[in-house]
Amino acid sequence: MSKIVTLAAWALIALCLVALITLPVNLQTQLIASVLVVTFMALIKLMKAGGKWRLIALAFGSAMVLRYIYWRTTETLPPFNQPENFIPGFLLYLAELYNVMMLALSLFVVAMPLPSRPSRAATPGKYPKVDVFVPSYNEDIGLLANTLAAAKGMDYPAEKLTVWLLDDGGTLQKRNSTNLIEAQRAAQRHRDLQKLCSDLNVRYLTRERNEHAKAGNLNNGMQHSNGDLIAVFDADHAPARDFLLETVGYFEDDPRLFLVQTPHFFLNPDPLERNLRTFEKMPSENEMFYGIIQRGLDKWNAAFFCGSAAVLRRKALEDTGGFSGLSITEDCETALALHSRGWKSVYVDRPLIAGLQPATFASFIGQRSRWAQGMMQILMFRMPLFKGGLSIPQRLCYMSSTLFWLFPFSRTIFLFAPLFYLFFDLQIFTASGGEFLAYTLVYMLVNLTMQNYLYGSFRWPWISELYEYAQTVHLLPAVVSVLANPRKPTFKVTAKDESVRESRLSEISRPFFVIFAVLFAAVLITVYRVYSEPDKADVTLVVGGWNLLNLILAGCALGVVSERGERAASRRVKVSRRCEFAVGEEWYPATVEDVSAHGARVQVYGLPGDGLAIDTRARIRFEPYSGDGTPETLPLTIRNVEVSGDLTIIGCRYTPEAARHHSLVADLIFANSEQWSEFQHMRRYNPGLLRGTLWFLWLAFYQTSRGLTYFFRSMAADREARATR
């Protein structure tokens, strides 16, 4: 009852505010109101006030955004009878409406995110039986060994835990492929993995045919197992030891709970972070999703399954016939189906797995294309807004998650809109300089402030725009194709174990340079027109400024597509762990500096490094977290040696001989989840709007020059290659 009264009172106040906002007051009034509101927002932000103040600041911002939209709708659309202006003008208007709608949805989702839940450890003695599924398609065996070993190493009663390798790369269909090489490879893989599994005491399971991709594979796993709960880890997502203890407890509390999702934490940077070198200092892209949005979704019981690092209830899955596989994002689709059947989900805001993400820009785009296409499929096939059984907040949450992937359209329109004026002299946005100041500029300022307010320490200013732009170029065709042909896209596994050995341009970088050139030409046109048409200089400057902003983003993206080379074959993770090192019989004190899936770098004290030959066999000895405190030994081969004074830095490769060695490698790499949280928290701080913007400008400038340098170098290389030919 009090809920309804509060809702009614809220609606009444909102109605009054909307009535006030939609008054056609004059420009002066708008200007004064803007100044006052922006000042208040800035004050609230400077005082770092939270709680109620945060919502008041958001209400201020929303009011100004609504004023902008009201003005935009009533005053600025080009006349209907000028189609050359009206059509692009209306598209731009739709793009802006889309952005405002997304802002509204995200405001709803993250208005009051649930704080991180306190640890809910499973009650000893009441442990449910858990099946761990590690679906695999084509991943490298070393990677799988680490994941399986880590899964096997989780703290949980052994009799209650079964780890399954669900191998889709070794199915009967693959082994009997008409392509001889493929068939041979599949058979080899089948044998190797069976061997690995038996070594690690893990169940190996494959099936006849590769039907329904990942969802089909998981469903096959379900048919062969019988645990109460199912934990899913991607092949490259290794769980921490406490993963199950921290998650299964929630199932005890609520019999209608179907999902406990945990964040995906990545040990390696994504291509943007790697190429821009922001991994160590700036929060990763997905932290906004896992740090805030999932918590916001959790508030509305709408946290969804992200394909990995989650525990699900078998009974719930059986209720909907297992994992749904209509779309290529089976995870979100499954969660949607279960939410609509009244099942509940919980999000635990603590990284409990560590994984790898795509290393090259091309595979990054491949992954995002799958997400975008899958979400579009869900939008079209499942229509979350009208899906029965969902609560209204859940519908809005799912709409927010799916509609987000339409951003390539709005981004494209924002990219090209200024060119209509600069190149073709079309008036697609009718406003005077003063109006632009009082409405558009205030809108942009308020919008940025709100974003910073909502996501400040998870997403720095302009980074969202950069990610969106970098994806748009290739995502737009993908989204258009799925809209045109919703059933066409098929599940493609994202490659995550690639590496970039040499600095080079990404193979899909060409459009970025073309766009940059066009935008740069538009800047020249701007300068020309400011001088040649002084009467329209104010409009030209405003539009030119907008284009310049696009150019800055496009320039920064040149850096994104210029892949930096790395020496190591796979991503290295800093660990700094004490150990002892031995070549022969003598043990030297040492530290493991960083590790990768294949090897480690060790700093050894007091070892005479001169006499060490490549491929010499060596050992390290350290205390695994999973053991009982006695040090264990891992065999290695030396790959390179660097001597600096008393310290010898040795790069070595694991040479696991027993199953236990895989566990030790996993222990080294995936250490304990506390470290991951610490690393994340170290990066999470809010530089503020101004400092963030300045930093971004600097970054964009640097990356533009880097991108252009790569470009000219590659042109020179091409010329040389042609000449030698």
Next chain:
Amino acid sequence: MTRALAFLIALLVCGSLAAQPAPFDMSGERPAEEPAPPQRPEAAEPDAGNAGRPAATAPEPDRSDEAFRRYIIPFRSLSLTGETDRRTWSVYLTPGQAAGARALTFSYQNAIVVAPETSLLSVFVNGTLIGEGPVQAADAPQMRSYALPAGLLRTGSNEIRFQVRQRHRTDCTIESTYELWTEIASDSAFISFGNGAARALTALEDIQAVGQDGAGRTRFNIVAPALEQPSRTAALMRLAEGLALFGHMPTQTVLFRQDLPAAGEPGELMVLAGTASELAPVLRSLPPEASTTPVAAFVREGADRAPLLVVSGPDWPGVEQAIEMIAKATDRPVGVARDVINTERWRLPETPQVLSGKRLSFSELGVETSEFSGRRFRTAFAVAIPSDFYADAYGEARVLLDAAYTDVVRPGSRIDIYVNGSIATTVPFDSARGGIMRHLPINVTLRHFRPGPNLIELEAVLLTESDRACAPGSAASPEPRFALFDSSEFEMPDFARIARRPDLAATAGSAYPYGGGRPIALYLDRTDADTLSAAATFVARLAVSGGRPIPIETLTSPLAAANRNTLFVGAIPQLPKALLTQAGIDTDSQLSWGNAAAGVPGRRTQMAFNEWQTRLKGGGGVLLSVEQWIKDRFDISLSSLQLIPSEEAPFAPPDTATLLVAQAADPTANAAWTVVTAPSPELLREGVSAIADVSKWGQLAGHISIYEPANDKVTAIAAKRLDFVPTTPPSFWNYRLIAANWLSTNILYYAVLLVSLATLLGLATAILLGKLGRRS
């Protein structure tokens, strides 16, 4: 011989005229497809055959019918300026005048820079070109006379249009177009007649043919032997209203007197009002039936047999009935808003009134499709709005422009729109490649709109490469550069409607709140001829604005005025102090106004102080210059940021002013009081007759307006506090627009309201979110 004399006189008269711009400016390029002129003028030679009678008889005091002429220009003088200009209005002719009209004569003079070979002055009557010729009277006024073909003129309204196309002799700049003018002296422009019936006025409708004198003014001389009896005031006022509504001329004065003057001048109508017994001594030819029955009829009297209007009856109620015969004929039903405001005697087409959102095409507004080859194209139309219009702060009308321009038009060319002489918007031409604009929307702020007719001027400023070079002879290229199509539209949005008190602009524009058809109260400090004349002129002007006679009840005591819409007319020394205080006038003015020596010392100090303050503001500190910058850039002044309006200080009229009109709410705040006052009854009469001119009348505004004869200017003082008076049934949409305008005037309130409501919403959201969804 006689011809030469007439020419000489014309020369003398015209030569004395100054080049003053007329109050309304209306321009238009002559459509290119117009037929060739039917008649070439014989410059400076009034055609004796057409004029019918030798013009030389005119200046002599001979008042014979044959020498009778109707002056036709309803302004002090007619000034046509710029590269293209036109003026259209109508003249009412009696049947005798319509049949007997022979020629239209006028003399003009133009600026020396007007190139005669490419400049043309045309005269149209009822849409027919009666003559045109080059503009070539740079040195001295030149007379032109055009015959009026039989059957061209009609009984009733006849449209007259003067139109000019002017080009500069040497210059091609935009500035040079402002140097172009042609001026026609009002006392040189007339219609002459060839029959004996022209002068006669017979039916009551013929009052409309009262016309104007050589200065464009109209006067009703009401001879009322018993005017000093206060009981007669109300009926006499009603008579003045009826006459004014019949005449409907732009500048009408009512003059009361007790004796019959010698003879009627042009533009004057002699009216005798009184019982038969009162009039008998003054008038020999009083109709005998006047002693038995009410009479309102024309008689001819005296040697020159000038027409006289006799309004009489056996007793005063009989006279009142006779007055009612005139007043009734001009009445219109209560409660029906006018579609058009009658302005035909000084501006055609008549002005449409918009009461809510409406689109009017340019063709309806009298703007024709035209092509233009010059530099500065100008055209105008008028739109009237009601007295309760309340959208000046937020509103925007739109012009949906259909126009075209060729590729010679350079960027930097623009279209300016002026409202009542103030610039309302500027739109640059976008393209350097020429273009056709189809319903291009141009927003026009409603800021300068006022109740009653508003003049909207559209000006296209066209820059071209050839004008920049300005090769000899290129100034007058006939190649059109710009075209305006009459399919363009003026779009008035729905606007807020609520009346305010005080608001002299509403009173001037449409007689609000006196024009509602219900009797209003009139208080005169005394009933002498001057005060009565002033009151009658004011009331008559109100009646013309309101479009109907206003029923009057006279008050003998100002105390009886409470709760009533009242008009107070009187010299300031006689007006009650309480009334002045209520009206916001400094009571010290009773002694000091118009009496420079008797200045009140305290006020002097205050004035000097204020002067010093403004003087120092010019020098300015940083804060002041910031304020100035904000004001210049965004039109926001610090005073518009006040939350509480400052107190209204009593107003002391300066000595340069001779008339003061003030409006305020009555003490019960239920009605409006308007005070019309001057230092003395004579100044009162003169002042009111000066502001009765349509151009100055339209400048009355705000809480107080004063008239200064030295510069012939009306100055308005805005009201700081306003009462709102609902005029339409309550509706959400109207309230919304009223709120929009109010908040656009009191801009800080909007910001404060927005911030408070947003804060409330934030708090409500916090509470709501605490109750919805999962809780932490």
